[in-house]
Amino acid sequence: MIEIKDLHKSYKMGKNSLHVLKGINFNVEEGELVAIMGSSGSGKSTLLNILGMLDELDEGSYTLDGVAIKNLNETKAAQYRNKFLGFIFQSFNLINYKSAAENVALPLYYQKVARKERQEKALKYLTQVGLKEWAGHLPSELSGGQKQRVAIARAMAAEPKVLLADEPTGALDSKTSYEVMDLIQKINDQGNTILIVTHEPDIADMCKRIVHLKDGVIIEDKKIEQVRASKYV
Template sequence: MIEINELHKSYQTGANSLHVLKGINFSVKEGEMVSIMGSSGSGKSTFLNILGMLDEADEGTYFLDGKPIRNLNEKVAAKYRNQFLGFIFQSFNLINYKTALDNVALPLYYQGVKRAERTEKAMHYLEKVGLSQWATHLPNQLSGGQKQRVAIARALASDPKVLLADEPTGALDTKTSYEVMELIQKINDEGKTILLVTHEDDIAHMTKRIVNLKDGLIIDDSIVTQVRADEAQRKAAAHV
């Protein structure tokens, strides 16, 4: 699904060059659920931007679903992003003046899907995340957890090959974080490939594999025993 070899990325800062990624080798099979961890400055944001086709490496190769991701103009990159990737952000990135339903339907609009079909699909995914009764509500009428569920529905609407989740629980309290992770785990159980960036150890252990970045290199890549989010919720509730 994802194959990356000897990936390098540098940025010019005045007269100096900052070498951010220093030869990343990384692969993800279809259906995996992987968390990427690393302290500030480790290169994880740059790495995620390259995976999301928001930035491009200086050296190395990146294949996504067998397609080489290299030297894409913005039109092709946008097409590939819409076709292959769904994004979930810490800050939700919902459009404030559009309803939950319209926010979810937005990727389908860019795919040229007709309005009736867009509405039907968007409602299907709102039902999937348990928010069909909130379809006509605006983002400012929703809680943080509900906003993230709308964002997840939007990410799923175009049926992407891979979900990229950038700190999806970073703006949520523990209880809501575990509820969102329970939903993300269910989506992975259905076969969706998920890459999740987090700085929270408990959230990372709700995935099936943890990759640690430090100073632009992968220093550890381990299969872990997945903690189920619903179990974590029960344990947390028992200690209250």
């Protein structure tokens, strides 16, 4: 599903150049649930941003579902993001003046899906994350966990190839974190490919594979026995 070869990325900070990713080789198969771990500054968020086409790579190649992601203009990148990727952010990033259902329907709006179908799909995915009754509520009326579940429903709504989650539990307490992870695991069980950036070991243990980044290189890449979050819920 994802193929990364010899990926380099550096940021220019004035005269100095900061080499963040120093040759990453990394593949993800369909249906995997991968945790990308590392301390802050290890390059894990940069890697995720490149995977999410939110940032461009300097060297190397990136292939997503057989499509080479290279030299995309803004419009193309936007279309690919819309088609291939679903994002889950640490700070939820819901649009505060739109109701839960409208937030979930937004990626479909950009896919030019008809309004009626958008509403149906939004409701379907909200039901899947257990928030059907909250469809008409604004984000400000929801708890942190509920907001993240809305965000997950939104990421799913476009039916992307890969879900990218950047510290999805970073802003949540541990009980809510496990609830969210339980949901992510269930989504993964349905065959969806999910990448999670986290620095919390217990969250990483709930994935099927852990990739350790340090100073811009992968120091460890192992498959693990998944801990089911449902045990803690």
